[in-house]
Amino acid sequence: MATVINMPRLSDTMEEGVVAQWLKKVGDKVEEGDILAEIETDKATMEFESFHEGVLLHIGVQEGETSPVDTLLAIIGEEGEDISDLLAGGSSDEKSAKKEESKEDKKENSKEENSNDDSAETPEGVNVITMPRLSDTMTDGTVATWLKKEGDAVEEGDILAEIETDKATMEFECFYEGTILYIGVQEGETAPVDSLLTIIGPKGTDVTALVKNGGTTKGKSSEKKSDTKTEKKEEKFSDKKEETKTANTTTNNSGGRIFASPLAKKIASEKGINLADVNGSGENGRIIKKDVENYTPKATVSVETPSPASKAATPSFSITGEEKSEEVKNSQMRKAIAKSLGNSKFSAPDFSLNIEVDMDNAIASRKTINAIPDTKVSFNDMVVKACAMALQKHPQVNTSWTDNNTVYHSHIHVGVAVAVDEGLLVPVIKHTNQMSLTQIGETVRDLAGKARHKKITPAEMQGSTFTVSNLGMFGIENFTSIINQPNSAILSVGAIVEKPVVKNGQIVVGNTMKLTLTCDHRTVDGAVGAQFLQTLKTFIENPVTMLA
Numbered sequence: 001m002a003t004v005i006n007m008p009r010l011s012d013t014m015e016e017g018v019v020a021q022w023l024k025k026v027g028d029k030v031e032e033g034d035i036l037a038e039i040e041t042d043k044a045t046m047e048f049e050s051f052h053e054g055v056l057l058h059i060g061v062q063e064g065e066t067s068p069v070d071t072l073l074a075i076i077g078e079e080g081e082d083i084s085d086l087l088a089g090g091s092s093d094e095k096s097a098k099k100e101e102s103k104e105d106k107k108e109n110s111k112e113e114n115s116n117d118d119s120a121e122t123p124e125g126v127n128v129i130t131m132p133r134l135s136d137t138m139t140d141g142t143v144a145t146w147l148k149k150e151g152d153a154v155e156e157g158d159i160l161a162e163i164e165t166d167k168a169t170m171e172f173e174c175f176y177e178g179t180i181l182y183i184g185v186q187e188g189e190t191a192p193v194d195s196l197l198t199i200i201g202p203k204g205t206d207v208t209a210l211v212k213n214g215g216t217t218k219g220k221s222s223e224k225k226s227d228t229k230t231e232k233k234e235e236k237f238s239d240k241k242e243e244t245k246t247a248n249t250t251t252n253n254s255g256g257r258i259f260a261s262p263l264a265k266k267i268a269s270e271k272g273i274n275l276a277d278v279n280g281s282g283e284n285g286r287i288i289k290k291d292v293e294n295y296t297p298k299a300t301v302s303v304e305t306p307s308p309a310s311k312a313a314t315p316s317f318s319i320t321g322e323e324k325s326e327e328v329k330n331s332q333m334r335k336a337i338a339k340s341l342g343n344s345k346f347s348a349p350d351f352s353l354n355i356e357v358d359m360d361n362a363i364a365s366r367k368t369i370n371a372i373p374d375t376k377v378s379f380n381d382m383v384v385k386a387c388a389m390a391l392q393k394h395p396q397v398n399t400s401w402t403d404n405n406t407v408y409h410s411h412i413h414v415g416v417a418v419a420v421d422e423g424l425l426v427p428v429i430k431h432t433n434q435m436s437l438t439q440i441g442e443t444v445r446d447l448a449g450k451a452r453h454k455k456i457t458p459a460e461m462q463g464s465t466f467t468v469s470n471l472g473m474f475g476i477e478n479f480t481s482i483i484n485q486p487n488s489a490i491l492s493v494g495a496i497v498e499k500p501v502v503k504n505g506q507i508v509v510g511n512t513m514k515l516t517l518t519c520d521h522r523t524v525d526g527a528v529g530a531q532f533l534q535t536l537k538t539f540i541e542n543p544v545t546m547l548a
Helices: 082-087 095-111 208-212 222-247 262-271 290-295 333-347 360-369 379-393 438-450 524-540
Strands: 003-006 018-020 035-040 045-049 054-059 065-069 074-075 127-130 138-147 158-164 169-171 180-183 190-192 198-199 300-304 316-320 350-358 399-401 404-409 414-416 416-420 423-425 466-470 489-503 505-519
Touching: 054 180, 169 466, 262 290, 262 414, 350 524, 360 379, 360 505, 360 524, 379 414, 379 438, 379 466, 379 489, 379 524, 414 438, 416 438, 505 524
Parallel strands: 414 466, 466 489
Antiparallel strands: 003 074, 018 035, 018 065, 035 045, 054 074, 127 198, 138 158, 138 190, 158 169, 180 198, 300 316, 350 505, 399 404, 416 423, 489 505
């Protein structure tokens, strides 16, 4: 029997995935354990393994396409097996709409036959709106603000309220027009998903019975809604067919038909590219997505040749070229970085503290340690170790903020920011305070290598209690980082600079490094952050203390 495989949730924050590459094609035999595809999540590109065996009968998401979690990715079954029912079940075509309508009719008939006095009939034109599910993990919602009040007229597209979910506060849009007849959840109140939120209908309509029954209704108006939904589905379906039909008639400059994928046509239309000028690399010369994205119009240069009569005159050059701006689709990682850092910057009241550290002893100590065979320790390893030891002495910095509590972590997991081609990843060194300098160095190099080659797992990037970001290798002397929530602080490490310093009343040549600690003021006060930096300075300036 055929098995439907949905887009997997490969990380805790993943909401959608991009199929980077299919390693199997339709018709291929698949064994349990085979790698089906490489899927780009919000954190990394990961291999997706098959847990079934059979033949790959259908691919629902093509290479380069984005699909939400739990939507149809592929179907595996026996060779030649009929999967039309499974495909129909995953689509929104006319057949599916009719089946849905039939099911609704049966349910309504059953309800009417077995109806009791606990349900109320919905007056004509009245719509009951329930608490929406605005995230996949949302179980209840809190009305942060009502933007409309009872008696207000609303139109389709108006924002009714701001609803706080378990992930964010989101605007809730109205899909009906009429008058707000009743509000079931007041500002600041919390209600479960699908409970009565508000009722909209013609002005003056009596909805007392509906309110009394919590919005539970008889099925009188359901038929109309079902018919309307079906009509919309049929209309969308016919529109899609019409669009497809129209798109397939694209022709080239000589009147011949151009074969191109729908996605390629869409991108070409958005960028104003004539498909007749694009060379296709697909089967039978078919133009695909990458052909359009990689297409570069040829610039022309025309030179005006002076006439014999004006040979002494300076030649006039007329340069013509195309002004071009390219839109590159945001990767899942880029979206996740934007969302995470945006939430941190605009939700955490942060402040920064700066300190300059004498690195002469650290340089000498590192030289001695690295003289040992098969041993390699970087200055960043020394900073990470010093942070872990300083966090032991200042547990207030090793915390996380929640709305109701401050969470004190007894474990110390230091995250180290690593730059990769598509953005930034933060591998986590678990129980950093219990590791030696050489162990920290080996772990950082191993995790950084995995991150750069997209082989790091979500488990290796989760659970940090503090973060270190180092741009010293790029020559940056001083910078401020955004807190990697739910951490309470992040340390920014600059370059080691040789410059004149004062020691024992004398100006001498010294080596210094600037550190910036960015703190969440909800958990870490200025004095606490300053004391942490003083302890950190002591460890870094005297590396022998980290070995005691």
